Amino acid sequence: MANALLWFSQPFLLTLVVNQRINDQISVTRQRGIFCARLKEVATMLLRRGKMAVALSVLAGGMLSVACATPQAAPPPAGGGSNEVKAGGILRFSYHTDPVYLDPIRKNVSDMEMITGGTYGMLLRYKLGKEQGYTSTVLQSYLAEKWEVSPDGGTYTFNLRKGVMNENKAPLNGSEFTSKDVKFNLERYRDDRQSTAKYMVEEIKSIETPDPYTVKVIMNGPFAPFLTYAGNTELLMVPQALVEAGLSEKQAIGYGPYRFESGKEGSVFKMKKNPDFFLKDEKGRSLPYLDGYDMYIIPDEAAQVAAFVAGQVDICARCLPGSSPLLDTLKQGAKDATIVELLDAGGDKIYISQQWEPGKDIRVRQAIQAAINPKAFIDALSKGKAQLNIAGIGPAWGDWSLPAAEIGKYYAADPAKARQLLKDAGRENLPVEIMWTPASGQGFRLWGEMLVSQLKAAGFDPKLDTVENAVAFDRKRKAEFHLHIFGGSFRPDPDGNIYATFKCGSSLNYSKACDPQLDPLLEKQRSITDVTERKKAVHDALRMINERAIGFLQPYSDHTAYYWRPYVKGYYPHMYWGFGLKTLETWLDK
Structure with missing residues (x-):
């Protein structure tokens, strides 16, 4: 803490205005705004310098929550306040990156859907x-x-x-x-x-x-x-x-329910209600209830939490991993917040490029799989809350996934086996670059560092390759990497989680994997209309995907912590990215 205060007093910090992208848009008193902005910058700087404990003491130790808290209205009466919908108001949330482009044909990613989910x-x-x-x-x-x-x-x-x-x-x-x-x-x-x-x-x-x-x-x-x-x-x-x-x-x-009003890169994007929208609620009231929503661009997770604690945003869009140390900060600084932790339906992935020559060899892919110890990840990164997963369809899918006992066999955590597989492939001490982007969150850096350690113990020569988000996206589409760690999107039908990502030539097959034995199984499951029979076909495909380590590995699924203020009503997290759709019936009780 002393180090944090010493840095806070250094003269060069007096010229910093952190979170200018928020403070340019939200009226706060000058002195409190500057103080809070500098305090958030300290925490962000500390995190970037690897001083996690000190940074969290700045965020959670009372300084931020006391000095920067937004005055709150009196708490609602028991029962959660009024149940009568109140139309109007602007919902504010933070997001980690600007929308890059707006045509869904290219790739309907989450930053895009914050806009297009409202207009279409x-x-x-x-x-x-x-x-x-x-x-x-x-x-x-x-x-x-x-x-x-x-x-x-x-x-x-x-x-x-x-x-x-x-x-x-x-x-x-x-x-x-x-x-x-x-x-x-x-x-x-x-x-x-x-x-x-x-x-x-x-x-x-x-x-x-x-x-x-x-x-x-x-x-x-x-x-x-x-x-x-x-x-x-x-x-x-x-x-x-x-x-x-x-x-x-x-x-x-x-x-759609909203119209694009304005946007400034690195600052804020504003959506306003479409007065001509065609849907009404069951009482004949116009939807959406909100007058609009504002998306503040805040790349750093710590700064996102700080903005929420300070009352500058109402809800998360890019929410926290359930294992994030910032979750404790959030709970201490915003005691009235609603926080819901849900098991990820997707799960983070380790893509293995088959444009990379060693990745074409099943022995190398299986060696990577054998090197991984999911329990170590779960214990270290998720406080033991995550669950074992498999590539394709994990436990959040219920009986569309494989039985838990069967899932466990695919990640035996056997470095000796990995070394032998590398030796058999003539790839001992194989250099491996693991691509990641800071835009995916610092949790991925920690995950990547653990992956480096596990691969090194199994006879690989690994290193992290830090790449800017737009470059990483382009390289991912071309499979120009060795390994790539990235978040796993949820798709609403099992087909989207196996056919789209493992079929030869499929649009979301970022590893460029192609296994002629697998394709007939993928095609079969999508043509079966009987649910019971289709599940059997899906299971057959999952077994082959994981036995042959095709495409990517997905050793565990963590939880995501969604959070919002108690006055945000008519909202519950959903796999949809676009806030335009998720907030059709959201309203503000204030």
Whole structure:
């Protein structure tokens, strides 16, 4: 603590204004604002210099929570305050990176969906809320009011809403969103070489639009996941005219619950309510309830927590790993916060590039697998709360995953076996670079350092390769790495978690893995409409993926800690990235 205060007094710090991206936008008193900003900078600096304990003492030791706390209204009465919806207000949240581009065709990543999830929509949507749960895929209407599936599971007919109007801004000029837009989007996702959602629609044979409000999708055969995909944000529908005008990459103009108002890189992006949005609640009230939401760009996790504790944001978007030491800081500094820890449906991955020559050898991949000790990761990084996982579909999926006893056998933590496999492959003391990006969070750095240690003990010569986020994304798409540690996205159907990531040539196969023995199993499971039989086919594919260490390893799943202020009502975490969809029925009780 003394070191922290000494650094705080150094003259050069007097000129620093930390979190300017927040303080430029939120009115605070000058003296308190400068003090709090400097204090957060100290904590951030300490973290970056590896002085975690001292940094946390600055954040959690009372200085921040006392000096920087925002005055709070009196607590609500027992029972959680008013149950009557209050329309209006701006929801504020922090996010770690700027949106890079805005056209979902290229890659529907989370930073993009903070914008596009508000301006666009899908044919269907999932029911959200605590009752439904974090991974709910229960479908309800959205752009389509009704839908039906042919008895053979090969034809899907959607009846669209009338009066879904685009924003009155060029080139859309208040036009109606119709079946021609849906047809255009589905064909574009299927045929465009940049499409990362191709796996969701590649079975589409043809699309008929007999009138502006009817879409008939004809598949090559039964395709079990399609309805679930129709409700997923990876198939956001962008107005055709916007794409054809060449504007969809940098502008988000549409018909969704929110409209893009303004944005400044490294500062804040603002979304405002669409007054012409087509949905209403069961009482006939206009949705969304909010007047809008603001996304503050705060790259550092410690600074994100500091902003929440100081009352500058209401809710997390890039939330904390359940193992993060900052979680204790959060609990001490914001005692009224609602905090929910949920088991990750995805899980962090260790991609093994098969563009990298050694990665093509099954013995090398199995040696990496044998070197890994998941229990050590779980004990050190998640305080024992994480669960063993496997590549593809982990325990959060229930009986879609393999039994727990079977999962455990794939990570035996056997360095001697790893050394022997490397020797058999003629790759003793194999140099391995592990690519990671600080944008994924400091937890990945700690994970990477432990992975380096485990690989070294098993006969590898590993090192961490720190890469800026945009560069890492480009290299990942080209599989230009040896190993790459990165967060695992959740996809709403098992197919998206195995076919999309392991099928030869698939759009999300970032390892460029290709195993001819696996592909028939992946194709089989997506054509089976009987759930029980489909689960058996999925299990067969999972066994081969993990026995042959194809594509990537996924040794454990941690929890994520979601947090928000008690006055944020009508909200519960969901796998959706886009806040536009997650906040349709969110309101502020203040």
